[in-house]
Amino acid sequence: MNVPGREINPHISVDCVIFGFSTNQLKVLLIKRAHTGPSGKRIKDHKLPGDFITINEDLDLAASRTLEELTGLKDIYLQQFAFFGRPGRISNRVDIDWLNATTGHEIQRVVTAAYYSLINITETNSDFAIKNNAAWIDIQQVPDLAFDHDTIIANGLKHLQKTLRNEPIGFELLPEKFIIRELQSLYEVILGCALDNRNFRKKILKSKYMVQLEEKQSGVAHKPAYYYRFDRNIYEKHKKESLGFNF
Amino acid sequence: MNVPGREINPHISVDCVIFGFSTNQLKVLLIKRAHTGPSGKRIKDHKLPGDFITINEDLDLAASRTLEELTGLKDIYLQQFAFFGRPGRISNRVDIDWLNATTGHEIQRVVTAAYYSLINITETNSDFAIKNNAAWIDIQQVPDLAFDHDTIIANGLKHLQKTLRNEPIGFELLPEKFIIRELQSLYEVILGCALDNRNFRKKILKSKYMVQLEEKQSGVAHKPAYYYRFDRNIYEKHKKESLGFNF
DNA sequence: ACAAAAGTGTTTTTAATACACCCATGA
């Protein structure tokens, strides 16, 4: 975190809620924080990936840098969704000690810019994450976190849910090619409700941007499903603001 | 802006896009900035209402303070919608001079937390605004602004449009009692399209939170319209997340 | 042959859209 030669701006940080989807579960990438405080007390808990921005660093860039350092991935879906600046958000002794020790600055108050990111969990980026002391944690089983990071995750999840209802972003969490059932499970897990498979397929397949591949599943003990891919170009062409309003 | 005795945090500011609706137009409240730079050059332009936060001040509070100082209003619809932190966002000589002169600090880089607010323009708060060097400007006629405030307004307007499609917030811009035609005009102006009056009424009146008053318009040279009010309690009770998704 | 998930159609209900005339009032 405290890379020498990079001067940080100790007033502003970015935090990333990095979502992944694997074994039919929605996951977040959390950093294991282990540290011995000045009193000799052991800290061992989790926090969101994040960092202070450096002098003259753009916030979006700081967020994508954090993401890349942790997963090795570039050009990933990454959106700001809120900022958190409660004066009391850094008030635990443990958090203050940790900040002072890791940054070498006397940290007082930090406003953080929160981003959420959607990534396709693969072995590669998973290994990368583990090396960096990070772990994919099931969203249902997030432990107590440092700072106000539990609030940030809860908030990020709400944004994800809202966006998922209005834009085709589910694909960001899946591999290049995927089967429809995977997509449906993803929707079910994120929205927290069961969906009728016939209606789901009808709705999804109606959109032109779902492209069926020739390849099918193989080695499965049931009727093999066709693979699909998401065609971003077709989507960009066809998307239109709906004028209806709902409430 | 530089109130003595109040120490500012020169790294973080809040900016408010304050929307109002009057004479069938969507307005924003802008501050007239007049200042003579160190070179003797006259600055005369507009900026968004905003301020640096003070040490230990909550961001939401800083925003509502700004709003109250300008309009005298408390407990107003006020939502964070984005942050702006491009390193180059404060790069005009004019802006830098003005900041240094008004704050007494050597300002380097500022991340701003952007809020949008919906208020019911009345004579009272309008007078108040004028006294504070602010003016209600038609959204279509916003002049060139200081800093990146044009971007912030454009962004705020998009958020307003999106939210207006999904939540009944139009009422915030109207007086306590209003006629349906006013509400429809408000939707038309904000969404930028004409709406069929029969369909609009059907849709609006279907919702239980529109309460018809006994009072009608008077003194109008046509069939007088009934006044309505928005019942926030009824809305809160009935609101439910729609599970459908659209894209 | 059996288990397991893929894939498919129809009906019903609800919401969105399109469209034109009469009504109450003040001037």
Added chain:
DNA sequence: TCATGGGTGTATTAAAAACACTTTTGT
């Protein structure tokens, strides 16, 4: 009596929701 904007109803189309069986594969 006329000009003005308020207020109403119906038919069409589109989308959402409810619902159950046949197909293909590996074991």
